[in-house]
Amino acid sequence: ETGVTQSPTHLIKTRGQQVTLRCSSQSGHNTVSWYQQALGQGPQFIFQYYREEENGRGNFPPRFSGLQFPNYSSELNVNALELDDSALYLCASSVYSLNTEAFFGQGTRLTVV
């Protein structure tokens, strides 16, 4: 059974650029949630994908968007990057109907310069 994997682990982008982060969910999980963790803060919920559709969104602007694929993997896209987007982005997978724990990946460290 594989865990949650995220790619890339680190990347540096310039303000105004666009970025795509990827997440492979744990085997048997059908739900993927994305979180942003700024330095020294707790993770903040961005959005969740279930059945390839957005299923809830936190207080993030529309330039944060996502996709979920038939194999339950997911992408997080951020357009028009701002310096404040610099953070650790965490992906979590779970089984929606069970409402049990979410399993987290190692995260992608995004630095915007």
Added chain:
Amino acid sequence: AQSVTQLGSHVSVSEGALVLLRCNYSSSVPPYLFWYVQYPNQGLQLLLKYTTGATLVKGINGFEAEFKKSETSFHLTKPSAHMSDAAEYFCAVSFTGGGNKLTFGTGTQLKVEL
């Protein structure tokens, strides 16, 4: 709406001493409660969870937590701290039917001293 408050952004204990990390929650519906640990530059690892049933829950690495509805608390304890426990700890809440959308506290950095 739900929220989590962790009292004390930094806690320091001696090796072998009791660890107590505080968490209070606010939720308009019965909550599910979680404690996660994060080591530097890593993701989050689940320590323990409360969903239903027994209010005292035991987790990994000797940690436990007690759900107290009357106090809206879910404090994390460990009888004897070990150097390897030094990390950041996050309390989180979700709710029935919420599909595992977690609301996290701001975290408590635990330092363990010799």
